[in-house]
Amino acid sequence: MLSVAELEVTYANGVKALSRTSVSFERGRFIVLLGTSGAGKSTLLRCLNGLVRPTKGDVLVERRGSIFRSTRTLREHRRQTGMVFQQHHLIGRMTALENVLTGRLAAHGTFRTLLPLARADRILALEALARVGLAERALHRADQLSGGQQQRVGIARAIAQRPEIILADEPVASLDPETAVKVLGDLHRICREDGITTIVSLHQLDLARKFADRIIGLAHGQIAFDGAPSDLGSSVLDKIYKVSSPALLEAAE
């Protein structure tokens, strides 16, 4: 189980993006983060694999403790945590297969990866591509794929890691509504099949309602809602999406 304790993030420019947040994410669940722009969704997700260092507090994994204990524990945690990015973060001139194989890097030592990866890794990568329906595009350059296909390659890269956890930061924000449902559906299906704990930030309420086991609403760097999709009533939505906060109201006066 993954959890954060008393997490606080203040960026170098003084912006406090998360304040004193404690929450745990149960194994195997599909958890959706909601919140307005700037609420702190990306910040929370990036803390969960140490891309952002919390100013205070800690990120803990079952049995292994803090992910920040050493460079090794951090790498080990990242190896077991796949990440899917909004802008897919692929290398355009590499093939889909080569991009997916970067998900296999951490399974090997640096010197081993100077040589081409083994057949077993390539098979794993191809399987991952097949699961998102792109096996026959494996040798196409990433920049010659459509936006939806690129995002699928991003998902394949994450599952090729054989992760326990997948973090996805607005994975469907740049896709049309129809493709968004399909791509998120793929991610949801695969995570269910493999029992992967998945934490996804979304801007689309309907998608959140459709796929989430649990929804966490963030507002102004704090958890404003935590519950089942069925509890997500209009009063709760007001709390998550209303711009006014005590601080803002004060500033307005």
Add this chain to the structure above:
Amino acid sequence: MTPSRAFDAILADERRSAMRGAALVSLIVLACLFSLWATGFFDAQRFAESGPAISQLASEMVPPDFSRWQTWLRPLADTLAMSIAGTALAVVISLPLAILAAPNTSPHPAVYFVLRTLLAFLRSVPELILGVLFVAAVGFGALPGVLALSLHSVGMVGKFYAEAIEHVDPKPLEAARAAGASDMQVILHAVLPQVLPQLTDVTIYRWEYHFRASAVLGIVGAGGIGFELMAALRLLNYDQVSAILLSILACVVVVDSIGAFLRKSLK
């Protein structure tokens, strides 16, 4: 302010900035003219006197004398080998230095700064000077030429490599890092694949340049066809000089087209 008054103000502004532009251009033209004068270009008498000498030289250069062409083959091959060896050496040294000299892959800003300075220093020592030094150190022949070419080129190639690395898209680096890749793996598998086309381009361009430069290096005793060129010049065999220059030109054309072909097929 009425509209027409406002427009007048805008037009006055425009005139002022046009004047500033004109003043700058005149300053540049003046600097050019002054430099030409200072270096004796406007000394008509000197040109008039040199006319006969130039025409004498030109007449001695034609027809080119290719009778000794067989003795030039080996030096030309040496020059080609020097250019390839110099490029290989420059690449092998430049790549690690460039990684340390790019702000996004350098382990520390101090390392980055030291490396940038080192590269600038290497660039600023002309290869002819390096050639003289290496000839003194390791003796005549192709070896000092190769060392001079590569060391000077490290300054240039390393800088271009570092700049290419500096401008990679950071997103795939983050993705690799998020997947647990080590710093070295990030460089090998997220940085280098992105810059490979640029690195190849710079390298091939540098090889073409090395061929031309190694022809000159022979002049200071660093092997190759330049050595023959210098010998012919010393003996005032201007018809052989022109023949050697033409041979070099032919080789440059061949090397450049091989370069163009490589660039296209390595895209």
